[in-house]
Structures are given as structure tokens and as C-alpha cells.
Amino acid sequence: MQLSHLLTPQAQQMESSLVRELLQYSQQPDILSLAGGLPDETLMPPLPDLAPVTSFAQYGPSEGEPALRQQISHIISERGLSVESSQVLVTNGSQQGLDLISRLVLNPGDVVLTEQPTYLAALQVFQLQGAVVKTVESDETGMNPEALKAAIEQYNPKAVYLIPNFQNPAGHCYSVARREAIAEIIDAHNILLIEDDPYRDLYYDDVVITPIASLLNAAPWVYMGSFSKVLWPGLRVGYVSASPAVMPFLVKIKQASDLHTNRLGQSLVSTFIAEGKLPAHLEGIRSSYKGKRDVMAAALERELGDCMTIHAPKGGMFFWLALPEGVSSKQILHDALEQKVLVLPGTPFFPTKEAYTDGFLRLSFARLSHADIEKSITVLASVIRSHIG
DSSP: OOOTTTSOHHHHHOOOOHHHHHHHHHTSTTOEEOSSOOOOGGGSOOOOOSGGGGGGGSOOOTTOOHHHHHHHHHHHHHTTOOOOGGGEEEEEHHHHHHHHHHHHHOOTTOEEEEESSOOHHHHHHHHHTTOEEEEEOEETTEEOHHHHHHHHHHHOOSEEEEOOSSOTTTOOOOOHHHHHHHHHHHHHHTOEEEEEOTTTTOBOSSOOOOOGGGGOSSSOEEEEEESTTTSOGGGOEEEEEEOTTTHHHHHHHHHHHHSSOOHHHHHHHHHHHHTTOHHHHHHHHHHHHHHHHHHHHHHHHHHHTTTSOOOOOSBSSEEEEEOOTTOOHHHHHHHHHHTTEEOEESGGGSSSOOGGGGGEEEEEOSSSOHHHHHHHHHHHHHHHHHTOO
């Protein structure tokens, strides 16, 4: 059936998510998956008896459950970004937050500046709206301020999208100086800041994780977070907070999108927080993930340290590897999968597909045991060495 006359140009040009396509392999019991950003199921709290929450079977408020919104406003305020509960919108994961703000502000042809590389699902959302994504040079301490200034002058962007804490996929965490410099630049040009912070609670070293939005004085901002990485991702409970002037419009978009986020999931998250269980739970998963990160760092250094530079992330879930010159990430994916190890090429994290984007891998350490991390890195190293000329 021919549908080209029905579909928008943006829909026709959309590419599927490689992460979602590879998920079928990660569910197979004989595959050791380093590909997806899936949390460790064994660290998830047991779900409680659902009988006490049957009152949430009815429709609810678009903004989210009042108790959960109050809890989220307290969490965000503790991070240094002071917000009222009226500035909180509960969403179906932080991914919906990206969709809502994109539909609110982006017209076809509008420019969004992002880090290089950046979150692949954000690229999908921005491009579906017809926006043009331009990447800005970034390093282990964040987006380069001088490069940001130059990009603003060149492209006159509508928004800047940042993941300052343990960025997906590169894993970097912004320095204090970078946060302050970028906030000053965004303020000076009155550009919308879209700050995505889903990994904030997964820190393993002593780092500053202050929201950049908290450093703004004038520019509008949107700040997004999620409980998916630290509680139950299947519940899809995330949140968006924003400048007071922006919030009413986000609520209207949410109403048109899906009326409200599922009330049962909101209740489960809210109850877990109200019972005081979240701090100890976060300490537990940080301890577990830190151990896994250290095992992967040691294995990578031992197996590949002589031919690749290994940077251990200070938080989050991912290692970002620059492959030796001439080695294709797509070929590594193919060959490693033949040996039952699944990896994720770096190409989807770039808005354009130049040759150099095929030279990276993103590896997740969150879901595997220490022994399986060791085994998978041994296999991966053998595959990579087989392609070094």
C-alpha cells in the first residue's frame, strides 16, 4: 500500500531506533547484552500489593497526582533548582517530556543545539517536528562554551538540549566552570534550555551535579527527570518542571496527548517515596553499579588498554569507546553477536552519518553480573583486535 501521500515529510524520513531493534536480542537468555540502557531487574524493589491503590482506577488530573508532584518538587528543590509543585508535570517517562516540549516550541526548520554525540531518542523527537539538529563540540567536561557561542551566532537556535550529568551516550559530567559558562551564554541570548537529567542519582565519584537551569537568571528552561533508571522503568513515571510561564502550555499539550499519566504507577512511586525507602534504595543501587563499572573499567584496560583510551564514567550506565582507526562499529556489532555478545554502535547518537561516526561503541554495565561483564569484554576485545590492521 502506498502511503507517501498521507505521511508527513518528517514521518517518511524517520529512522527506527537501533536500540529498540536490538532489544529482541537482549531478551534472549544466551546473549550477553552490553547494548541497552536497561537497569538491573534484581535491584528493583518488589512491587507492593495493589489492593490499597484501587482508588486510582478512575481518570486523574493531567498535571499528575498532587502528592507525587509535591514530592518531585521537593526532590528538584533539594538539587538546587527551587520549584513549586505547580511547576511539576508528571509524564510517561522523561521521553514524553521531550515530546511535549518539542511539540510546544519547535517549528519545521527551527534549530536545536545539542552535544556531540547526544541521546538518540531526542534526535528522533526533534527531527519528527522538522527541527534541524546542530551539534556543538563537547568533551569530558561538557559542551565547549566558545563553540556554543559560535553556534548560536551561526544558527540562531530555538533551544539548547543538554544532558549535563553522566551524558548518554558519552558518560561525561559537566564541570562547575562549564555549567556556569553555559548558563551565562544561554541567559545572554535568552534561548530555551532543555535539560535532561535521568541519570542524576547514579553517581559513583565525587562530582558536582547542580542543574544548569538553577544557574539561569532570565532565560526560559525545562528540566526533565525520571524514576525509570532507579525504580521501575516499566511503570514509565517521569516528570517535567519548567519556568512558570511555560507550564500552562505544557499542561495543555499533555491534555491533548494522553489526558494524564497512569495513576497506578504514580501511586506506587509516591508511596515508595512517602515510606522513606528511596534514599537507602539509591545507596544500594549506586554501590552495585559502581562495582560493575569498576569491573568493566578494569577488564577494558586489561584487554584493550594498549590500543584504546579507556575513560571510566563517574556515574550513569555507559562507557563510550572510541575504536582504533579504521575499525567499524557496525562490523563489531555483527561479529560480536555471532559470539553471543551484543554491543551498540555509536552511529545513532549523531544526527548525521559521516564516516567518523562509525568509530564508537556504547557499552552498558548496569544489567550484567561481574562474571558476565568479564566474559563479554574478553569476547569483545578479541573481536576488536581481529579488525585492527
